[in-house]
Amino acid sequence: MMKKADEILRNLNESQLKAVVDYNGPALIIAGAGSGKTRVITHRIAYMLTQNVSPSRILALTFTNKAANEMKERIAQLVSYSQSQRLWMGTFHKNFRKILKNEAEKLGFTKNFTIYDNDDSISVVKSILKDLKLNNNENYKPKDIFSYISKAKNNLVTPEKYKKNREYLERDEFFKRPNFWLIYEQYQNRLRQNNSMDFDDLLLYTNILFYEYPDILAKYQNFFDYILVDEYQDTNFAQYVVIKKLSAIHRNICVVGDDSQSVYSFRGARIENILNFKNDYPDYKLFKLEENYRSTKIIVNAANSLIEHNKDRIPKVIYTNNSEGEKVEIYSLKNEIDEANLVANKVMEIHTQKNIPYSQIAVLYRINSQSRAFEEAFRRLNIPYKIYGAMSFFQRKEIKDVLAYIRICVNKNDNEALLRIINFPTRGIGDITISKLEAISKNYNISIWEVLQNNLDEIELSSATKNRLIAFRLLIEDLTEKVYQLSASEYINYLVEVTKLLDELQKDQDKEGVERLYNVEELINSIKDFENNFLAENNQIPTITDFLELVSLLTSEDVSFKKESNVDRVALMTAHSAKGLEFDVVFIVGADNKRFPFILKNYKEDDIEEERRLFYVALTRAKKKAIITYPMEVRLNGSISYTSRSIFIDEIDDKYLKYEGESIMNNNNYSRTFISEFVEKKNISNFEKKYVPLSTALENTSYSGQIQNYSTFKVGDKVVHDHFGIGVILKVDGEGSNVKVLVNFEKNGQKLLLLKYAKLMIIK
Numbered sequence: 001m002m003k004k005a006d007e008i009l010r011n012l013n014e015s016q017l018k019a020v021v022d023y024n025g026p027a028l029i030i031a032g033a034g035s036g037k038t039r040v041i042t043h044r045i046a047y048m049l050t051q052n053v054s055p056s057r058i059l060a061l062t063f064t065n066k067a068a069n070e071m072k073e074r075i076a077q078l079v080s081y082s083q084s085q086r087l088w089m090g091t092f093h094k095n096f097r098k099i100l101k102n103e104a105e106k107l108g109f110t111k112n113f114t115i116y117d118n119d120d121s122i123s124v125v126k127s128i129l130k131d132l133k134l135n136n137n138e139n140y141k142p143k144d145i146f147s148y149i150s151k152a153k154n155n156l157v158t159p160e161k162y163k164k165n166r167e168y169l170e171r172d173e174f175f176k177r178p179n180f181w182l183i184y185e186q187y188q189n190r191l192r193q194n195n196s197m198d199f200d201d202l203l204l205y206t207n208i209l210f211y212e213y214p215d216i217l218a219k220y221q222n223f224f225d226y227i228l229v230d231e232y233q234d235t236n237f238a239q240y241v242v243i244k245k246l247s248a249i250h251r252n253i254c255v256v257g258d259d260s261q262s263v264y265s266f267r268g269a270r271i272e273n274i275l276n277f278k279n280d281y282p283d284y285k286l287f288k289l290e291e292n293y294r295s296t297k298i299i300v301n302a303a304n305s306l307i308e309h310n311k312d313r314i315p316k317v318i319y320t321n322n323s324e325g326e327k328v329e330i331y332s333l334k335n336e337i338d339e340a341n342l343v344a345n346k347v348m349e350i351h352t353q354k355n356i357p358y359s360q361i362a363v364l365y366r367i368n369s370q371s372r373a374f375e376e377a378f379r380r381l382n383i384p385y386k387i388y389g390a391m392s393f394f395q396r397k398e399i400k401d402v403l404a405y406i407r408i409c410v411n412k413n414d415n416e417a418l419l420r421i422i423n424f425p426t427r428g429i430g431d432i433t434i435s436k437l438e439a440i441s442k443n444y445n446i447s448i449w450e451v452l453q454n455n456l457d458e459i460e461l462s463s464a465t466k467n468r469l470i471a472f473r474l475l476i477e478d479l480t481e482k483v484y485q486l487s488a489s490e491y492i493n494y495l496v497e498v499t500k501l502l503d504e505l506q507k508d509q510d511k512e513g514v515e516r517l518y519n520v521e522e523l524i525n526s527i528k529d530f531e532n533n534f535l536a537e538n539n540q541i542p543t544i545t546d547f548l549e550l551v552s553l554l555t556s557e558d559v560s561f562k563k564e565s566n567v568d569r570v571a572l573m574t575a576h577s578a579k580g581l582e583f584d585v586v587f588i589v590g591a592d593n594k595r596f597p598f599i600l601k602n603y604k605e606d607d608i609e610e611e612r613r614l615f616y617v618a619l620t621r622a623k624k625k626a627i628i629t630y631p632m633e634v635r636l637n638g639s640i641s642y643t644s645r646s647i648f649i650d651e652i653d654d655k656y657l658k659y660e661g662e663s664i665m666n667n668n669n670y671s672r673t674f675i676s677e678f679v680e681k682k683n684i685s686n687f688e689k690k691y692v693p694l695s696t697a698l699e700n701t702s703y704s705g706q707i708q709n710y711s712t713f714k715v716g717d718k719v720v721h722d723h724f725g726i727g728v729i730l731k732v733d734g735e736g737s738n739v740k741v742l743v744n745f746e747k748n749g750q751k752l753l754l755l756k757y758a759k760l761m762i763i764k
Helices: 005-009 014-022 037-051 065-078 081-086 092-107 120-129 140-152 160-165 165-174 180-191 201-211 214-222 237-246 297-307 336-353 368-380 397-410 415-421 431-444 448-452 463-482 488-499 501-507 513-539 544-552 556-560 605-619 648-653 666-676 686-691
Strands: 027-031 059-061 088-091 114-117 196-198 224-227 252-256 287-289 328-335 361-365 385-389 572-574 584-589 622-636 640-644 658-662 718-720 723-734 738-743 749-756
Touching: 005 014, 005 037, 014 037, 014 397, 027 037, 027 368, 027 666, 037 059, 037 065, 037 252, 037 584, 059 065, 059 092, 065 088, 065 180, 088 092, 092 214, 114 120, 114 201, 114 544, 120 140, 120 180, 120 196, 120 415, 140 180, 140 201, 140 237, 165 180, 180 196, 180 336, 180 556, 201 237, 201 415, 214 237, 224 237, 237 415, 252 431, 287 718, 297 431, 328 336, 336 361, 336 368, 336 584, 336 622, 368 572, 397 415, 397 463, 397 501, 397 513, 397 544, 415 448, 431 448, 448 463, 448 666, 463 488, 488 501, 488 513, 488 622, 501 513, 501 666, 513 544, 584 605, 584 658, 605 648, 718 738
Parallel strands: 027 252, 027 287, 059 088, 059 224, 114 196, 224 252, 328 622, 328 658, 361 572, 361 584, 385 572, 584 622
Antiparallel strands: 622 640, 718 723, 723 738, 738 749
């Protein structure tokens, strides 16, 4: 039975209440960290339903299935289960796939098109590079090329637009990849031939559909009376455009997010979307959720003092009525091993002395490779831990092999799926035979499946090989026939039986082989669980295609973190992976100027601002205690490099910090110099800034660390070093960037230092 409106509004604070009840017209809800964002979204939708708004006319867009499912559950508790299920609530990709499935023929696809994940897409790129004889060219790395393609699609740049844009082509010439446009064009052609789309296509083709067919756009504009977008600060250009189009008539558009937590520009996210909402909708209403229910006063205020250094932000003051709490602890260590050992010891101390479960402790770092030292330290002390954000279950080879069987049975044009399983389990179909099939496929511009059906007589094959190919074709035809005849659980049992997949996996009895077998058995169990849940929610038995659709739309965030019941272990993850999570105790490790901020080539001021937002996200994950650590020496590119504490530590107001161990001087002047050294002020084109993936610009060149010209250092100068402290220069030797100095430090004795790494400061 539906609750009354006054029950839904009960227990909301004043800001939350205003954001819930005023649901007509354009609205921007700024939801600070820990301010109850999900509560406001779910109560707003539930309240709308009590006001007789039809659930089927509400489009609610999220970035993860996990977020959408959680919101649906909460709405079901507030109103009714049936109403929550009628909402168009889900990820951008899920909802736009639904639209594209309805309109697929207009774009030259069939309704059963399949969705390629990144591995599938990179495989297609590799094949194209091989055909163009570019596969051994360092300027055409498959992952980088795919990243460029993704960026182009996120900016709604089709191959046709790309090859007509002089600026793009000139950039490709400069970076020695003049054939990129051709690769992009062939990539799109192959996906179309395969009746497939990648994740970015779901956004690109929805925009193309609405642009080329105004009548279809009008249909969906009139279908959705209300549009709500979660995490609006993470939207890219393609998402921004389609949202603006869909909301153009009714203008009942509500976006929710926090500009201070915009940290995904490398995926194409544009903070401008949320910052400029007021320009797109001048009559908008602004609601600010500024009360933090998560963290202590000190953690909230420390985070505020950090983020205030960003220029591009919507003014807000996050506050909390929680307890004062402990100061943020700062630890300086000699190297990464010492840092990891300290963290492990602190974790053990917090767990045993303060009785805090391991599962309420997180270690956050900037890049995945930093986890190794902490894993080793945790193992030495027998501290249970788990790394999150690593390979997901559905990305494992054996799982993708099984799913490929299902994909080819649903979509016969899916060449990537077919090539994946044509000789798995081993059936005597070798690489030479496969290359012959591919050659005919490309020559006639048809799928490999069509070659198997109609063109085998044109290929020079032994009778034994031909019989194997025919047997494989008959197997797939049989499995295809069963797709809609059997339930999902019946189908997967039938598939593993007739393909003898489990028999193949059982042959390998080493540790990894047994794990692969267990993983496939877990997949079978997950399909059974899916069937039970689907039956309960939809009152009908699902087919295997329903499961395939669910899996193909899973995001990395959906599978990156899952708290397991009755499992007590420390979470190790990147700061990006921690977004949306919370823990009693958070360690931010590797907080040095080599890695946090993570300096890439051509970094600009707004990139430093994004790194600061990421540090802010990491700090605001902590509910009770935050500890920040950094080493003075780090190993980069196989050699030891000296560094200093992160500029972001110095930007936090000292009154919220507690320096442990050696006293560390404040070096705010150094922080400013650091930024001016790295943030080049020269102008670059919007294309270079927004289109070029930062990952491809990564060059781990050593930071020079110069605060003053090397020639200014002379014998007798009093200097300070972040780790060794105060000392006097005894000797200067060398020229230019190779200047070395011998320094006698008051507490650490004589040290010979290379100035470009040492980061010495002259003090008066």
